[in-house]
Amino acid sequence: MASPTTVLVTGGTGVLGRELAGLLEDRAEIRVLSRRPPQRPGFVQGDLETGDGLAAALTDVDVIAHCASAADYRRPRRDVAQTRRLLDALDGARPHLVYISIVGVDRIPFGFFQAKLDAERLVEDSGLPWTILRATEFHDLVLMFLMKLARAPVAVVPRGACFQPVDVSDVAERMVELVLGPSAGRVRELGGPRVESMAELMRSYLTAAHRRRPVLKVPLPGGA
Numbered sequence: 001m002a003s004p005t006t007v008l009v010t011g012g013t014g015v016l017g018r019e020l021a022g023l024l025e026d027r028a029e030i031r032v033l034s035r036r037p038p039q040r041p042g043f044v045q046g047d048l049e050t051g052d053g054l055a056a057a058l059t060d061v062d063v064i065a066h067c068a069s070a071a072d073y074r075r076p077r078r079d080v081a082q083t084r085r086l087l088d089a090l091d092g093a094r095p096h097l098v099y100i101s102i103v104g105v106d107r108i109p110f111g112f113f114q115a116k117l118d119a120e121r122l123v124e125d126s127g128l129p130w131t132i133l134r135a136t137e138f139h140d141l142v143l144m145f146l147m148k149l150a151r152a153p154v155a156v157v158p159r160g161a162c163f164q165p166v167d168v169s170d171v172a173e174r175m176v177e178l179v180l181g182p183s184a185g186r187v188r189e190l191g192g193p194r195v196e197s198m199a200e201l202m203r204s205y206l207t208a209a210h211r212r213r214p215v216l217k218v219p220l221p222g223g224a
């Protein structure tokens, strides 16, 4: 019997990675990379910022599902450095690298998106078999934005800003197909079922949370 595919899930403790690792559990040999000491079998300790533990984590890996992110909007290039560190640690090995990116990274002039695009380019130029899936924002992230903006007495939202939020489990299911399939380059983007303005989303949130606030739309500077 062929041995199961060994998959390293970077960011396997995060919103997407957790879901993905759970779905892959019965279908592959899973290693979850985390900076924290292993909490259970299958977890490996490693740090994409310092490189500690990466060589061991990458030994005999067939596929890397690269879902880790510093999620640092002030220092967005940390994600580029982490991806470079991951590639450097491969030391000649050639696993299939599956990377999760964000819809619009090539069109929206935010530093975080530009860094994400640069990380995509590192993947594309790595010489490895690669697959990149761009997804829209997950519901969890949009909810976090809304909760933060609704803390003020007036909920200020950028005029014209829209989201097409997607359920993270839909993204994880698509990632499973990609991880277990052959390298496919840049695949079709994945978004949620509805495009909604931030003002509409804020009103829905306020209703659901039983909170009363005026919603004020303000213009967003720049080309976004």
Ligand SMILES: NC(=O)c1ccc[n+]([C@@H]2O[C@H](COP(=O)([O-])OP(=O)(O)OC[C@H]3O[C@@H](n4cnc5c(N)ncnc54)[C@H](OP(=O)(O)O)[C@@H]3O)[C@@H](O)[C@H]2O)c1
Residues within 6 Å of the ligand: 010, 011, 012, 013, 014, 015, 016, 017, 033, 034, 035, 036, 046, 047, 048, 049, 050, 066, 067, 068, 069, 070, 071, 082, 100, 101, 102, 103, 135, 136, 137, 138, 139, 141, 142
């Ligand atoms: N959130 C969204 O709406 C959205 C939409 C489209 C695409 N994406 C992309 O999907 C990916 C996952 O997003 P997410 O929201 O699931 O992320 P998240 O919940 O913020 O999780 C981040 C993960 O990265 C790991 N990590 C951070 N720094 C690390 C380091 N130095 N070394 C090793 N691991 C490190 C963390 O692991 P430990 O803390 O355990 O070390 C954690 O598991 C990201 O690339 C993101 O850009 C996200």
